[in-house]
Amino acid sequence: MKIAIIGTRGIPNHYGGFEQFAEYLAKGLVERGHDITVYNSHSHPYQESEWNGVKLVHCNDPEDKWGTAGQFVYDLNCILHSRKQNYDIILQLGYTSSTVWGWLLPRKNCIITTNMDGLEWKRTKYSKPVRNFLKWAEYLGTVYSDHWIADSLGIQDYLANKYKIPSTYIPYGAFPFEAPSVEILKQYDLVPYGYNMLIARLEPENNVDTILEGVSKASIKNPFLVVGKHATKYGEYLKNKYSSSKNIHFIGGIYDINALNNLRYYSNIYFHGHSVGGTNPSLLEAMASQTLICANQNEFNSTILEDDALYFRNADDVRKCIETVRKDQHTPYVANNLHKIKHIYEWNNIIDQYENHFRTIYSTQHEIQSNISS
Known part of the structure; x- marks a missing residue:
């Protein structure tokens, strides 16, 4: 499958959790034979067009000049680029600055599945207007996606109760560390x-x-x-x-x-x-x-x-x-x-679950299209 990952500052990880996740997932899916693209900020320290077989697309990211507003522009640039490609699936990580552009996602020819992350609007660092915006952005994530992923059972229950949408529970992963050195x-x-x-x-x-x-x-x-x-x-x-x-x-x-x-x-x-x-x-x-x-x-x-x-x-x-x-x-x-x-x-278990999720939604979509055609 030809899969793109958007919603991070890019790989290899130089920022945080979603970036580390995207790094491991993308590499694991490439090793399983899939065509994977990850969208990177143009200012990412790693400037090559490929990393361990993962294709990298660097999009303009004015966050360093514009602050938080720049994140919205970066996400818009990633989505606009994705419209010109022929991805089978786009995995969208989070919703804080991307779902406002959800109506521009290439949903007609591509399946969108979104990891809904946590309850961002509960973060106390945000003002009340920002938290209200994040609630709206969360809602848009349920509107402009075809499928949803919850990284915890608590989030899965929340999505079912709040929005009446089914989500696939897939947690994050880790590799066991058993070779310490002082x-x-x-x-x-x-x-x-x-x-x-x-x-x-x-x-x-x-x-x-x-x-x-x-x-x-x-x-x-x-x-x-x-x-x-x-x-x-x-x-x-x-x-x-x-x-x-x-x-x-x-x-x-x-x-x-x-x-x-x-x-x-x-x-x-x-x-x-x-x-x-x-x-x-x-x-x-x-x-x-x-x-x-x-x-x-x-x-x-x-x-x-x-x-x-x-x-x-x-x-x-x-x-x-x-x-x-x-x-x-x-x-x-x-x-x-x-x-x-x-x-x-263990990461290989988690990557297997993501691959199974992608295969399931891909085959279901093609079955629906075949029934419509016939």
């Missing part, structure tokens, strides 16, 4: 299991502030790594607020998956504060990295982790966790989460 720790002057960490976009709904407040109050002052881009307004706020906590280290974004896996593996506790959305890719990667997880208490996290994690609701919970918990006390949690990755969330 070499990466030398770069950060760390010792195995002598530090704690988090990996996240520095945004309010990821509970970074809550976690860091607990870290600052803890009597144990082991190093705490904050991995994520911090050259933002909220990032600057957090750095200023916790500047007196010398054990908190803002080390920026890291996109080397081997480095991330090793940092997670050798941490004492990995904090996962995400509270909005479906199955977060970084949570599955943490499980695959054999780290001990302390997660924000919410249905999206508990559905995946079940009883194999520690949970927090507030800064005091974080403080207590840092002061009392050691990774070696909870080895069954770590082992059970790795087992889930291997048997449920």
